[in-house]
Amino acid sequence: MLDQQTIEIVKSTAPVLKEHGVTITKHFYKRMFENNPEVRQFFNHTNQKRGRQPEALANTVYAAALHIDRLEAILPAIQPALHKHKSLNIRAEHYPIVGANLLGAIQEVLGEAATPEIIDAWAKAYGVIADIFISLEEKLYDEAPWLGFKSFSIAEIIEETPEVKRFRLVANDGVVGTAVPGQYVSIQARIPGEEILHHRQYSVVETTEDGYWIAPKAEGLVSNWLHNQVIGTEIPVSAPAGEFVLEQTTRPLLLIAGGIGITPLFNMAKTAVRQGRSVTLLHAVRSMSLRPLGDELDELVNEGLQLRTHVDEVSGCLSEKQLEELDFEGHDVYTCGPNAMMETVVRVIPNARYEFFGPSANLVQA
Structure with missing residues (x-):
């Protein structure tokens, strides 16, 4: 639990975060990738260049400042991030890396305006927020048919359109979990000439007895790489994840x-x-x-x-x-x-x- 003074300090930073949030988060990602290059593989660098990821994080940080006294209000908004983290195998040990670089970015962007009291308050707030993420993600891991990535092979390829191919991915150990309609899997790509592993999420078009069908469009680094693969290529795949799923009702x-x-x-x-x-x-x-x-x-x-x-x-x-x-x-x-x-x-x-x-x-x- 946060003390009242910490809550008031964090909430007082909301206007500044609304104005400078994207500047802070852009600097945060630059700082983190330089200080901790081992986490670069978890991020889509095309979205980094387009500014989509810094903007999404800035919105989350701003919402956290507004609702720090009732964080349950932002739980629905963070569900997609929780599932994305599950699909990428983000673990508790990654959160201190994010926290240290986020606090450093706030301090470096805001300068003297980021007083020791503000940095201390945000350090406490981040600790509480990180604990919430870690706890909720552990529940998702407990429900997963496997943890992290395991080996699948491309068993079949169908050309749907000049832009889209459909791939049947088969688990090499024969063990799969049913994807709830609407969920996705992450694939891990080792692309020649690239320094890091790349991960992308693809919706499960259908669950089979031994794997999944996905249908990526040939746009972006990983999807274009995938379109050039052949039957028999081995690809690490995560367990299904995602909260955009079909509700079991009888409504039309x-x-x-x-x-x-x-x-x-x-x-x-x-x-x-x-x-x-x-x-x-x-x-x-x-x-x-x-x-x-x-x-x-x-x-x-x-x-x-x-x-x-x-x-x-x-x-x-x-x-x-x-x-x-x-x-x-x-x-x-x-x-x-x-x-x-x-x-x-x-x-x-x-x-x-x-x-x-x-x-x-x-x-x-x-």
């Missing part, structure tokens, strides 16, 4: 996908259709030739899926007007796709659940 289901955002929603659609639920899936694409999992979706139509495919050659997204025409009252609604489209979806359908490919961000709903 409305799924709204944009492009490759179909991958987590496909498993939801297939599972729900076979459970006898009413399922409507809207899939926006730039062209029919670029429709991932198209044949599989058409097969689900024969089983009862209500499928609507929308082609927009420019955006590959659904418009606000099209969304407003939907009958979504009484439905469970899930969406995944470009952030701009998801912003529109949650503005029209505020209770829609959504999934980011990459660090969580703030969706602008007004």
